[in-house]
Amino acid sequence: MTKKKRDRSGFNEIKRLSFPIDERKHSWLKLLLDGYHIVDKGIAKAIEKEKKKGRKPACTKGCSHCCSTHQDIPVYPLEIVGISWYVTEKLAGDVRDVLKKQLFSFNKNDSCPFLIDGACSIHPMRPMACRQFNVFGKPCEEGEDAYYTRREDVLDPVKKHVDQAFFIMLPFYGVEKESERIKIIENGAFHKMVKELQACNWKELAGKMERRDRRTEE
Numbered sequence: 001m002t003k004k005k006r007d008r009s010g011f012n013e014i015k016r017l018s019f020p021i022d023e024r025k026h027s028w029l030k031l032l033l034d035g036y037h038i039v040d041k042g043i044a045k046a047i048e049k050e051k052k053k054g055r056k057p058a059c060t061k062g063c064s065h066c067c068s069t070h071q072d073i074p075v076y077p078l079e080i081v082g083i084s085w086y087v088t089e090k091l092a093g094d095v096r097d098v099l100k101k102q103l104f105s106f107n108k109n110d111s112c113p114f115l116i117d118g119a120c121s122i123h124p125m126r127p128m129a130c131r132q133f134n135v136f137g138k139p140c141e142e143g144e145d146a147y148y149t150r151r152e153d154v155l156d157p158v159k160k161h162v163d164q165a166f167f168i169m170l171p172f173y174g175v176e177k178e179s180e181r182i183k184i185i186e187n188g189a190f191h192k193m194v195k196e197l198q199a200c201n202w203k204e205l206a207g208k209m210e211r212r213d214r215r216t217e218e
Contacts, residue, residue, distance in 0.1 A: 014040040017124055022089070028172045032082045035165035039128050042161025047134060050155065055136040058153070064118045065140040066133055068111040073197040075127045076190075078172045080200060083114075086125040088209050095121050096209070103206035113202050127197065128165070132157055166190050 016037040023030045047057060075083075087099060099114065099121050106113040114122045120130070134155040135146045147154050163185050170181045170190065184190055 014044050019090075022085075026085065028078060028081060029085065031169045031172050032078055035169045036125075036128070036131070038161050038165045038168070039131055039158065042158035043132060043134065043155070046155055046158050050136060058135045058137055058139045060139070062118060063139055064115055064120070065142055065144060066135075066146075067115040067120060067130075069140070069143055069145050070112070070133075071109070071198060073112065073127065074129045074194045075197045075200070076169075076193055077195070078169055079125075079127045080195070082125045083122055083127075084205050084208065086122055087114075087205065088212055091121065100206050100209050100213075103202040103209070106202045108198050110198070112197065128162060132162075 014037065017033050019029065019033070023033070051057070087096070091099060095116060098116050102113050102116070112120075114120060114126075120126055132155065133147075135153050136155070137150075137153045140146050167181050167185055170184060173190075173193070175181050175184060
């Protein structure tokens, strides 16, 4: 899980997620984790800035209304690869068994398939859209999407940090040259790659988990 430490500036500095063995094995994983680290730092600073204005974060552990309400969660191909890796190779125990069943039975109009007992089963590898969705004031009511009901209470996207994250991630998509990456970031072309989390074929991921479990048992 992500850990925090206090730095001299007063911000809660977010420690980068680290999977050393897996990062040596999968070159794309370092790109994703570096990108998430940048976004997480940007979000921490943005929240700290709002708190200094007297705005109180409403999102707390155990609150999952956004996970069950939002039907158009954007996710990018590299994030899907990261999620697939995490649930296939890192999740274990009862959570893994429950998630596998949920993925097998998932339908497009269902709540996020990774929500288990009110908690995100892939929290370390949750998409940037989920990382950025933070609400101030009062907690969301059941069935409420605060982005539409009270946009002023939702943290603005940390665009600068998201752009930096995508700049780091673009080699995964075959864009190596710095000048080409800058151009893609400036014109926002990378957003054309976005998918909806609920529209992905998660049954296929459940099958991948099942095949791995069978090999482990042999």
